[in-house]
Amino acid sequence: MAGRFITFEGGEGAGKSTQVRLLADRLRVLGFDVTTTREPGGSPTAEAIRGLLLSGRARPLGVLGEAYLFAAARIDHIAETIRPALDRGAFVLCDRFTDSTRVYQGGAGGLDPATVGDLERAAIGALMPTMTIILDLPVHVGLARAKARAGTEPADRFEADAIAVHEARRQGFLAIARAEPERCVVVDGTADAQTVGQAIWAAVADRFGLEKRTR
Ligand code: Z5A
Numbered sequence: 001m002a003g004r005f006i007t008f009e010g011g012e013g014a015g016k017s018t019q020v021r022l023l024a025d026r027l028r029v030l031g032f033d034v035t036t037t038r039e040p041g042g043s044p045t046a047e048a049i050r051g052l053l054l055s056g057r058a059r060p061l062g063v064l065g066e067a068y069l070f071a072a073a074r075i076d077h078i079a080e081t082i083r084p085a086l087d088r089g090a091f092v093l094c095d096r097f098t099d100s101t102r103v104y105q106g107g108a109g110g111l112d113p114a115t116v117g118d119l120e121r122a123a124i125g126a127l128m129p130t131m132t133i134i135l136d137l138p139v140h141v142g143l144a145r146a147k148a149r150a151g152t153e154p155a156d157r158f159e160a161d162a163i164a165v166h167e168a169r170r171q172g173f174l175a176i177a178r179a180e181p182e183r184c185v186v187v188d189g190t191a192d193a194q195t196v197g198q199a200i201w202a203a204v205a206d207r208f209g210l211e212k213r214t215r
Contacts, residue, residue, distance in 0.1 A: 003033075003086035004208060005127070007097040010135035011170050012159050013145035014189045015196060019135065020093045022197040023204065027091050030210070035085035038095035039073065043080035046073035056157040064115065067105040071123040074098070078127060098124055099132060103172035104158065108165055128183065131207050133200055134173045135189035139166040142189075 006023070008016040017038070024034045040050040049069050052058045058066050074097075085092045098120050103109075106116035143166065146159055154160075177184040185203045189196055204210065 002089040003092060004131070005082065005086060005092045005094070005129045006204065007094045007099065007129040007132045008135065009096060009099045009103075009132055009173055009176075010189060011137070011139060011142045011166055011173070013142035013147075013149070014135035014137055015145075015193060016095045016135055018193050019133070019197060019200055020095050022193065023200055024091075024093055026197075026201055033085075033088065033090040035081065035090050035092045036095075037077070037081050037092065039077060039097055039100065040070055041073065042077040042082070042094070045076040045080075049073040049076075054156045054158070059157060063105050063109045063111045067101060067109075067111055067116070067119055070101050070105065071119045074101075074123045078124065082127070094129070097129060097132075099134075099173065099176055102176060103169050107172035107175075108168035130183075131204070132176075132180075132184045133203065134177050134184055134186045135196070136170065136174065136186050137189035139163060139170055142166075 008020055010016055020036050020038075024036050027034045039046070040053055041047045049072060053066060053069055053073075058069055061069070082092050082094065101120065102116055105111045106113055140163075143159070143163075147155075174186065177186045185207075187196060187199050187203065191199075
């Protein structure tokens with residue numbers, strides 16, 4: 001794998017999409033080839049599956065059925081978007097990836113860890129992110145942001161879950177960070193977007209040895 005694969009994780013409204021954009025801008029200014037993408041989605045077939053999942057139409061399949069759909073979308077996303085970009089040496093910045101399945105369908109979702117692990121291996125093989133940025137903030141702050149952005153639009157399938165479920169997800173991401181400190185960096189997402197972006201940039205520059213090009 002020639003490129004570098006950075007994923008962004010965290011709860012609803014944590015600021016992942018905003019930070020993907022800010023980091024992409026910084027890297028492009030430095031002349032890097034950057035692909036930004038998201039899950040579920042990121043390729044035409046995976047975007048179609050996203051529609052099924054977020055609308056709630058797949059909910060009758062249960063957590064196992066939804067997990068299979070997230071995995072199917074991921075298989076296509078990797079083949080069509082992530083792998084080609086990494087092979088040409090790009091930075092790939094992805095809004096959610098396999099940690100979201102671990103947390104939303106496993107952990108807080110109740111799917112047993114062995115099944116989550118089997119599905120992960122089947123879908124991604126050895127393609128773990130080079131670096132994962134976990135944006136952490138209190139649940140009520142993230143939900144308020146998501147609600148303000150959505151206006152009168154109804155909450156999606158996952159936003160609509162109970163506060164206790166959102167809190168379990170937050171703790172799930174923090175547990176992954178503790179278990180895999182070499183891959184994961186937890187960033188406080190409560191500050192303004194530019195301040196959060198600066199903290200992320202410091203971590204990325206350090207991780208990939210970019211400091212000399214930026215200071
Ligand atoms: N899911 C799953 O269950 N299993 C899986 O394997 C995968 C996903 C891959 C995808 O939803 C859903 O799928 C997700 C998990 C589940 N659950 N939900 N809901 P999505 O893609 O539609 O949404 P999301 O991933 O949860 O992200 P989000 O709600 O769109 O938020 P975000 O990307 O983290 O934040 P944002 O869009 O950058 O910012 C939200 C708002 O806050 C926006 O108005 C910003 O301008 C504002 N913002 C951003 N940063 C700040 C700061 N720092 N201060 C103040 N305001 C800010």
